[in-house]
Amino acid sequence: MLLELLLCFIATVGFGVIFSVPKRALLLAGLIGVLTWFNYHTLPIFGVNTVMATAISSFFAALVAHLLARKMRLPATTFALPGVIPLLPGGQAYSTMRSFVEGAYIQGLATGVETLLQAGAIAGGLVFVIALFSFGKGIGHRYEPSR
Amino acid sequence: MAKANQVMDICLLAGEIMLTYGAETYRVEDTLERMAKSANFSNVHCFATATGIFLSFEAEGKDDQMQMVRIDDRLQDLNKVAEVNQISREFVTGYISADEAQSQLQKVSVAPIHYPLWFIHLSAAVAGSIFSYLFGGSLADLLPVFFTALIASMTMVQIEKYLKVRFFAEFTASFLGGFSAIILYTLGLGLNVDQMIIGTVMPLVPGVTLTNALRDLMSGDLIAGTSRGAEALLTSLAIASGIALALTLTL
Structure with missing residues (x-):
């Protein structure tokens, strides 16, 4: 587990470099990646299913990212993006495609749905934090606010 | 004033x-x-x-x-x-x-890019190889994936330099990366071909576009959000079809 966390830190920092995250944010983004990986692998032990675990880890990654972004006056994406990278459903996406290539369409559809659910869970976590932090700055009202 | x-x-x-x-x-x-x-x-x-x-x-x-x-x-x-x-x-x-x-x-x-290009390639290779391990591969996969991810990342940048066609760079990069991963696997380097391929294409994932698409849609910029979403989707499809081609050629 410790080895995995250390490797995850290096990998997240690597992704930070790919996205050209500013130097002062790089190591912090790596720590967020470690937090994400820890959550994602600890939650299923307590009986949380994978999609829910993804959503919760992405929520915490984005929460920490937004707080750090406030503090360091940087766009929140610089922290949140490397932070959620370890959650990407690369394995599921790959097996979806592999099933389709091999002609196992039903299997492919099943794993495809799994991939979409996990991607949706990441998005859900991110969006929830955006909603929390835009409190009081309502964007799309259905009715005009009363004046 | x-x-x-x-x-x-x-x-x-x-x-x-x-x-x-x-x-x-x-x-x-x-x-x-x-x-x-x-x-x-x-x-x-x-x-x-x-x-x-x-x-x-x-x-x-x-x-x-x-x-x-x-x-x-x-x-x-x-x-x-x-x-x-x-x-x-x-x-x-x-x-x-x-x-x-x-x-x-x-x-x-x-100004030039924040990090020199070789450093970006290097970190793409490192990140890719580590993710092949994190996604269930073995430590023996680390070294071969390091090279395949390096190939993928470098192909991507080189082709983008010369061709104006979008998505083709991702396609070729993932094809060459996946192909070399399969070759290394058949040569006996690395134990899990699936994880090797996943690690190879991980650095190509359009992360910035995806998160921006999401953020735009949430803040009500519907045109920007949907177009970015389409771009991210097509990029992912290009990566997937590159790998699919490599798999069909070698299966």
Whole structure:
């Protein structure tokens, strides 16, 4: 587990470099990646299913990212993006495609749905934090606010 | 008091840098409107999509001014976004003058990438190989994936340099990366071919585009959000079909 966390830190920092995250944010983004990986692998032990675990880890990654972004006056994406990278459903996406290539369409559809659910869970976590932090700055009202 | 033309130039330059290097649409619009308002122009409107920015405002006692820029390239360099963010903040609070803001922005706009290219390739290779391990591979996969991810990352950058066709770079990169992963596997290097391929293409994932698409849709920039979403989807499909081709050739 410790080895995995250390490797995850290096990998997240690597992704930070790919996205050209500013130097002062790089190591912090790596720590967020470690937090994400820890959550994602600890939650299923307590009986949380994978999609829910993804959503919760992405929520915490984005929460920490937004707080750090406030503090360091940087766009929140610089922290949140490397932070959620370890959650990407690369394995599921790959097996979806592999099933389709091999002609196992039903299997492919099943794993495809799994991939979409996990991607949706990441998005859900991110969006929830955006909603929390835009409190009081309502964007799309259905009715005009009363004046 | 800064002249209207100069402020227009500064605003559009800031917007162009931000949008090119991967800022969210709401950030571009918000920044430009704040900058124009801080220079005492009224009736400020900004409309940005993934491929262009319109900005209009009214100088006192003059007609409305309106200009647009077209954004051709969409690259990823979050450091430049952060820097422009900083400059615009200083400009809005009056900490730096219009001239200073302009020269600083021009410096950012011509500056090379934040990290040297070899370092980006190297970290793509390291990140890819580590992810092949994290996604259930073995430690023996680390070294072969290091090289395949390096191949994928370098192909991607080289092809993007010469070809204007989008998505083809991702396709070729993932094909070559996947193909070399399969070859290394058949040569006996590495134990899990699936994890090796996943690790190889991980650095190609369009992360910036995906998160920006999400952010744009959530903040109500529907055109920018859907077009970015389509771009991310097509990029992912290009990567997937590159791998699919490599698999069908070798199965």
